[in-house]
Amino acid sequence: MRFLSTTITSFLLSSACLVSAASSWGFEDATLTVQTKGAGVGAGVKEKLSSSAPLAKSVKLGATDTLKLLITTTDGKKAKQPHQAFLTLTDPTTGVEESFVFSVKESGKGKVDLTQKDLPFQFLTSSKPIPASIVIGSFGSSTPYQARVFDLNIARDPNVPLAVPAAPERYTAENEIHHIFRDDPKSPPKIITLVFTAAVLAAVPILLGVWATLGANLNHLSKAFSNAPISHALFFGSILAMEGIFFLYYTTWNLFQTLPAAGVVGLVAFLSGSRALTEVQERRLAGLR
Amino acid sequence: MRWLFSFVLATLLAAVHAVSYTGSRLLVVLEDAAEKEKYGVFLGDLESRGYHITTESPKSDKLSLFKHGERAYDHVLLLPSKAKGLGPALTANLLLEFMKKEGNILLALSSENGTPSSVNSLLLELDIHIPSDKGAVVVDHFNYDSTSAAEKHDVLLLPFPKALRPDVKNYFGGEGVIAVPRAVGQVLGNDSPLLAPVLRAPSTAYSYNPKDESDIVEDPFAVGAQLNLVSVLQAHNSARLAVLGSAEVLQNAWFAEKATLNGQAVKTANRDFSEKLTSWTFKETGVLKVGKLLHYQDEGVSKKLNTSGALPENNPQIYRIKSDVAFQVELSEYSKTHLVPFVPADSDVVQLEFSMLSPFHRLNLTPISKTANATIFGVSFKTPDQHGIFNFRVNYRRPFLTNIEEKRQVTVRHFAHDEWPRSWQISGAWVWIGGIWVTVFGWLAFVAVWLWSAPAEKTVKKTQ
Known part of the structure; x- marks a missing residue:
C-alpha cells in the first residue's frame, strides 16, 4: 500500500517536473493457463490477468501441472521490451522470495513456465497461498511496475514424500534441557x-x-552369684556392653571408636567368662544341673 | 538533521579516546596513492577514532601482513585495485593466516575494477560468492538515485538495515539512506553459521553485467534479497571479515551527498554507515568479555561471595550429586571506548550448560544485577544424579558478537557412606531392624537361661 502511494506520488512528482518521464511500465494481454499433464490442450484453467487488480481467486498448481503465463509488456501504451521482467513469488510465512524471469521478445511478448519442480521446498510446504507479483522495469526514466497479480495455491500430492533439507546450523539460543532425575527408591x-x-x-x-x-x-541365679559374684556379673555385663557397643556403632560411632571398646569388653568377657563357666561346670559336677 | 548532529557529537566524543578493543594498527592497501584523496574523509574519521593508519600499495616490497611471525597490523582495509593480482604479500592464504591470528579485514569490492584473484579465492574459501564476470553490477529500477544514475539505475539508495533476526542485536542501524553505487552483489552459502548479511539488496534488485549484449536480463546472477551488498563473516576465533560490495560507499563523494529517491530529495548517510561498518569490523562494537565466573554450593543461607574483581576465582572443585548449585557469570560488552553491561537482544538468552560429553542441563541465565561495566547473569540448579567429571560451560555464539566459550571443570561425586538416609528412616527396613532386635534380645535371654537355669522337674526328665 505504502509502495503504491509512493509510486503514485513519484508519478505525480515526476510528471509535474519532467514531461518526458510520464511513461510507466505495465503489461497487457496477460493470460495464465494451468495445464495438467495428460489432459488435452485447452482443458486446464485459463485466466486473464489485469495489471491493476489481482485475480480474485487463487490459482491452483497441482503436482503435474504446468503454469504458463503470457504477457505483453508495455511502456506507456506501446509494447516494448524491458530489461527486467520477473514473476516473483514470496512466501508469506518465511519471507523466501524466488523470481522467475520472463523471456520477453523485442515485441514485448513474454512468457514464463512454472512447475512444482521449479519451486523451492518452502513454497511446497507453505500452508497459505503464495502471492505472485510481476515486476517490470528498465533503465531510463519510465516508472517501473510492481504489483501482486494472483495468488498461487500449491496442491501437493500427499503420497509423494517431499525431501525437506535439514535446517542449516545458525547460532541462536537452544532449547533448555532439564535433567530428568531417576525416581527415589520407594518403600x-x-x-x-x-x-x-x-x-x-x-x-x-x-x-x-x-x-x-x-x-x-533362672532359679540358680542366687546360687551362681553367691559362688562367683564378680565373674558372673562381669560376664553378663560384658555381653550386654558388647551389644551396647554394637548399638553405638550403628548410631554414632565409627570403626576406630568401636574396635578398642570391643577389644576391652571382649577381653573382660573372655576372662570373666572362663571363671563363670567354671562355676557352671562345678554346679554340673555337683549334680545340680 | 538530528542524526547528523548526534553523529557529529559522537565523532567529537569518539575523537578523544575511541579505539578498537584489539588494537589500533590499521593497514590500508591502496594501489594508487592519488586515490587516497577520494577516501580522505573516511580515513580522517578512522584516524580521529584512534587508528594508526599505514597506507601501502599492493606492489610495495615493504608490504607484509606479518612481522617475525606475528601480525604486523591489527586490521586491514583492502581497497580495490586495477591489477588482477595483489602480489605475493596478499595471497588468499596469507589473508586467511592473518584472520587465524585474529586480524580483521574489511574488503571493499568495486565493479569497475575486477576482483583480484586472491580476493576471489579467499571469498570462495569462505563460501561467499560474487559474479565471476568483471563489471557485473547490482541495479534496481525502484530504489535508485535519479540524480546521479537516472539512466543506469546502478546507484541504490537503501535504508539502514534492520536487525537480522529478532534475537540478534543490530549494530548497523541508523537513520537516513545509504547510497550504494555500482555494487558487486554477494551471495552467501547457506551452510555456514559464521556468515551473516548486513545490507541486503531490495527484493526488486538484480545483478547483471552491462557488457552483456542482450537487451533483457535472462539469467541474472542473483535476484532480490538473496543479493547482499554488505556481508560479514566472523570466524571461530572471532576474527572479522566484512565484504563491502561497493568501495565507493566509503568515498568522500558519497558521504553526505544530495540524492533523489523516487522524486524525493534525500541526503546520503554513508558516513554514518561506514562508521558503523568499520567500528564493527575493527572490533569497536559487538565485543564481549567474560568477567568473573562463580559457582558455589547453594546452602540456602546468605553467604559472602567472592565477587571482587581483584581476587582470583575460588570455586569448589567438587560437588555431590543432587546438590543445589548456584552459578554466576559477568559479561561485558565493549562499546567503542569502554566496557558496558552486556544486554542480550530481546528474545535472546545466555545459556549455561552443565555437561559431561553432552549437556545434562542447559539453562537460561537471567540477569541478576549490574555493575558499572558488567551484567551478572546467574542461575541455580540441582546437580544431576550421575557422578563424573562435569563442565560448567557457557557457549554463547551469536551473529555479530564475539564468541564466548568458557568452561570450568568440576567433579561430581556420589553420596558418601554417611550421607544416605539412616535405615530407621526407611520404613521398608523396619522388619529387618525388628529382626535384629529380636535376635539381640533372644541372645541375651539364651545366655541368661544357659548360665542360671535350674534343671526342670525330675518327672519330665524321667519320661525322657
Whole structure:
C-alpha cells in the first residue's frame, strides 16, 4: 500500500517536473493457463490477468501441472521490451522470495513456465497461498511496475514424500534441557511393614513361652552369684556392653571408636567368662544341673 | 538533521579516546596513492577514532601482513585495485593466516575494477560468492538515485538495515539512506553459521553485467534479497571479515551527498554507515568479555561471595550429586571506548550448560544485577544424579558478537557412606531392624537361661 502511494506520488512528482518521464511500465494481454499433464490442450484453467487488480481467486498448481503465463509488456501504451521482467513469488510465512524471469521478445511478448519442480521446498510446504507479483522495469526514466497479480495455491500430492533439507546450523539460543532425575527408591506401604514387624517382634514372647513350657528358669541365679559374684556379673555385663557397643556403632560411632571398646569388653568377657563357666561346670559336677 | 548532529557529537566524543578493543594498527592497501584523496574523509574519521593508519600499495616490497611471525597490523582495509593480482604479500592464504591470528579485514569490492584473484579465492574459501564476470553490477529500477544514475539505475539508495533476526542485536542501524553505487552483489552459502548479511539488496534488485549484449536480463546472477551488498563473516576465533560490495560507499563523494529517491530529495548517510561498518569490523562494537565466573554450593543461607574483581576465582572443585548449585557469570560488552553491561537482544538468552560429553542441563541465565561495566547473569540448579567429571560451560555464539566459550571443570561425586538416609528412616527396613532386635534380645535371654537355669522337674526328665 505504502509502495503504491509512493509510486503514485513519484508519478505525480515526476510528471509535474519532467514531461518526458510520464511513461510507466505495465503489461497487457496477460493470460495464465494451468495445464495438467495428460489432459488435452485447452482443458486446464485459463485466466486473464489485469495489471491493476489481482485475480480474485487463487490459482491452483497441482503436482503435474504446468503454469504458463503470457504477457505483453508495455511502456506507456506501446509494447516494448524491458530489461527486467520477473514473476516473483514470496512466501508469506518465511519471507523466501524466488523470481522467475520472463523471456520477453523485442515485441514485448513474454512468457514464463512454472512447475512444482521449479519451486523451492518452502513454497511446497507453505500452508497459505503464495502471492505472485510481476515486476517490470528498465533503465531510463519510465516508472517501473510492481504489483501482486494472483495468488498461487500449491496442491501437493500427499503420497509423494517431499525431501525437506535439514535446517542449516545458525547460532541462536537452544532449547533448555532439564535433567530428568531417576525416581527415589520407594518403600512398601507402612501398614504392610508394620504387620510384618509385629510378626517378627512376636517371636520374642513366643520364644520365651516355648522355653518356659520346656522348663527354662533362672532359679540358680542366687546360687551362681553367691559362688562367683564378680565373674558372673562381669560376664553378663560384658555381653550386654558388647551389644551396647554394637548399638553405638550403628548410631554414632565409627570403626576406630568401636574396635578398642570391643577389644576391652571382649577381653573382660573372655576372662570373666572362663571363671563363670567354671562355676557352671562345678554346679554340673555337683549334680545340680 | 538530528542524526547528523548526534553523529557529529559522537565523532567529537569518539575523537578523544575511541579505539578498537584489539588494537589500533590499521593497514590500508591502496594501489594508487592519488586515490587516497577520494577516501580522505573516511580515513580522517578512522584516524580521529584512534587508528594508526599505514597506507601501502599492493606492489610495495615493504608490504607484509606479518612481522617475525606475528601480525604486523591489527586490521586491514583492502581497497580495490586495477591489477588482477595483489602480489605475493596478499595471497588468499596469507589473508586467511592473518584472520587465524585474529586480524580483521574489511574488503571493499568495486565493479569497475575486477576482483583480484586472491580476493576471489579467499571469498570462495569462505563460501561467499560474487559474479565471476568483471563489471557485473547490482541495479534496481525502484530504489535508485535519479540524480546521479537516472539512466543506469546502478546507484541504490537503501535504508539502514534492520536487525537480522529478532534475537540478534543490530549494530548497523541508523537513520537516513545509504547510497550504494555500482555494487558487486554477494551471495552467501547457506551452510555456514559464521556468515551473516548486513545490507541486503531490495527484493526488486538484480545483478547483471552491462557488457552483456542482450537487451533483457535472462539469467541474472542473483535476484532480490538473496543479493547482499554488505556481508560479514566472523570466524571461530572471532576474527572479522566484512565484504563491502561497493568501495565507493566509503568515498568522500558519497558521504553526505544530495540524492533523489523516487522524486524525493534525500541526503546520503554513508558516513554514518561506514562508521558503523568499520567500528564493527575493527572490533569497536559487538565485543564481549567474560568477567568473573562463580559457582558455589547453594546452602540456602546468605553467604559472602567472592565477587571482587581483584581476587582470583575460588570455586569448589567438587560437588555431590543432587546438590543445589548456584552459578554466576559477568559479561561485558565493549562499546567503542569502554566496557558496558552486556544486554542480550530481546528474545535472546545466555545459556549455561552443565555437561559431561553432552549437556545434562542447559539453562537460561537471567540477569541478576549490574555493575558499572558488567551484567551478572546467574542461575541455580540441582546437580544431576550421575557422578563424573562435569563442565560448567557457557557457549554463547551469536551473529555479530564475539564468541564466548568458557568452561570450568568440576567433579561430581556420589553420596558418601554417611550421607544416605539412616535405615530407621526407611520404613521398608523396619522388619529387618525388628529382626535384629529380636535376635539381640533372644541372645541375651539364651545366655541368661544357659548360665542360671535350674534343671526342670525330675518327672519330665524321667519320661525322657
